[in-house]
Amino acid sequence: MTRLTLGNVAKVTAVVVFLPLHAYLVLVIGAVRKDLRTSLEGLLYAGAFSTAVFVLDPWGPPALLALTAMGASGVRSWHLRDLWLPARRPWWKRGPAAAFTVIEAVRTRTIPATGSEHLPSAVARVRRQADRNRHRLPGDAHRTVLHICQVLDAVIAAEQRAPTADPRFEYELDAVAREYLPAVLSNYLAIAPSRLQERQPDGRTPDEELTEQLRILAGQAEALDASRHRRLTAELSTTGNFLRDKYGHRQLDVSDSRVP
Structure with a gap:
């Protein structure tokens, strides 16, 4: 990067x-x-x-x-x-698969990938990692991870069916699914179990930090889902206004002509 x-x-x-x-x-x-x-x-x-x-x-x-x-x-x-100043993977380190993915993204306007792994695979890997380490996750952390993955899967599937073509939305979705969520879970699991209750300089334990970060990511996933629905609703309204302005008066003319 x-x-x-x-x-x-x-x-x-x-x-x-x-x-x-x-x-x-x-x-x-x-x-x-x-x-x-x-x-x-x-x-x-x-x-x-x-x-x-x-x-x-x-x-x-x-x-x-x-x-x-x-x-x-x-x-x-x-x-x-x-x-x-977001970091990006250097172009000379991208494999042929990544380059092909980027080319196809330009052609078909699908979600751009910065690596060789597709977004659904990244989310599935996080889900498997959470399931394998369920006994190590505190409180409702496992349930929260699964909820985040479920929301991300729905957003990704909808984006693949009908891309929004919004670079910022695509970047945020890619960052949450491929970077932030895997990093949070992996960093927590890398901590020795005996140190999970130790207070950090900010006063929080690793368990509390994981819970807080997952809460933030869950909110971001929900925000992405809501943002996509708002955008689709706005596009539908825009199309409706266009059709009414362009063809609505013709329907009125036809109705008037049928009146004796």
């Missing part, structure tokens, strides 16, 4: 060009990714910078506040790089 892609280079170039406005970067990231916590954090940096520059004396001590806001925003934007 590499972050050296054309899109990421363009983003970094834009950040360098607009360096004086660096304090607003975290706010922009949160707004684009629709992340409330990141947006609120970015609003804090942007507010501090704007207050120092536009309200207070920009050449006095408030200049330190503006520089601090820029620096904090820059550091946090690096910590949040996964949100705006």
